Amino acid sequence: MRISTVGYTMKQGVKNIGRNKLFSLASVATMAACIFLFGLFFSVILNFNYIVKKAEEGVAITVFFEENLEDSKVEAIGDALRDRDDVLKVTYVSADEAWDTFKDEYFGESKDLAEGFKDDNPLAGSDNYEVYMKDVESQKEVVKFAEGLDGVRKVNKSDVVAKTLSSVNKLILYVSAAIILILLIVTVFLISNTVTIGITVRKEEIAIMKYIGAKDYFVRGPFIVEGILIGLVGAAIPLAGLYVVYDKAIDYIMTRFSILNNILDFMPVWDVYKILLPTGLLLGVGIGFIGSFFTIRKHLKV
């Protein structure tokens, strides 16, 4: 293909948008509506995932040692746990720290009730490691591993929390995959319909090109450039809109439902957009490309 043909194809693609203003506008609007919905679900799903991950990171197992275990052995247990790939963090909690935390949580404002124990720590011998996992699903394996370590007396775990979070995680994955799949199918269907209308209007122009002896790529080129540009604009508009709305929506939720502040931890807009921006733009360009490429194919057989 000559360079002048490439330039001509690009120019015609841009001109086509102007020549068919109404069709272009309808395509951009359809694309924008679909990408907006996609972006909305994508942000919600990402945040759900983020909240669950945060909750997962808070789930720990507690590893207790045999009484009067030598410091070197305690350290060896800690090192063995830290060496595992599925372990995020290992924190040593002394018996005194454990008692202080327990006092805060159990007695709350009536700390004087705990004064009865004075220096007699009821949790003596409860030195332990708090082990946080990267993925809550690996809890079972880590527990098994810890129980097999030399010098370990007991391992405490919370099966219910781990199982619940694991199920929630799976549910989010399936639901999000289903929603995104449905949205993609609807988007491709709508865009393909809009492109079909646009191409039907120009069926005669395509036929003339073919009668003159235009190769398929020459006919297809401008339509594909047009499709990509429409896809790009159709994706950029809702992405910009969502960017503005995102922070405002989070502010609103946090103010309106302040009771949830401790539970909900939303992702910063830029963290969401690191994934959403390239995905959305790629989706717009991809749908524009595929929509025009395949829709025009049947009109090329002249």
Add this chain to the structure above:
Amino acid sequence: MIELKDVTKEYSKGVAALNGVSVKIEQGEFVFIVGDSGSGKSTLIKLIMKELDPTSGTIIVNGQNLNRMKHRHIPKYRRGLGVVFQDFRLLKDRNIYENIAFAQRVVETPTRVMKKKVPAALSLVGLAQKYKMFPKELSGGEQQRVAIARAIVNEPSILLADEPTGNLDPTNSWEIMQLLEEANQRGTTVLVVTHNQEIVNEMQKRVITMKKGVIVSDEKKGGYINED
């Protein structure tokens, strides 16, 4: 050279638009194809353009067997043909210059060559001054002249005209036939499908008459056979 050997074209089972047609047209000939509506004239043109494939028989154009031609080779083949339609088929959103340049773009002619050839083609059809105008600003006769300029700009060896005067008054019809005759004098084979009896009778060219899908007459210097 165009040669059809025992060509049959059926659109639906049992209904033949062309039925065992055999004909040979030599390079540089001027041929009228006449006949009633539904006689198979347009089907013949479409088969030569490779817009349709025959149900049976062989079509050879410029030494190429169209039956064996692959889809990807059709564009190159069509570049050797110039086509003129009854309804002009110009690109309405492009001006006259762009309409003709479009045919050159399609065959990837370098821009500097295009800048010489497009005005030359416009001069041949007498529209050099109107190159900036759009199709809707021109009369029917002028639009058909633009269509002829587009058909000849790539210097095809064969010019196919399907009812080129069908939408025109007698004066314009004669001007169009004059242009086709000039193209023929430059060596182009010209095939004209027409209903215009006056033109066919006056020009004294080869006339192929078709009826119900078969050739009923083929005369070297013929006239229009009126079926009524």
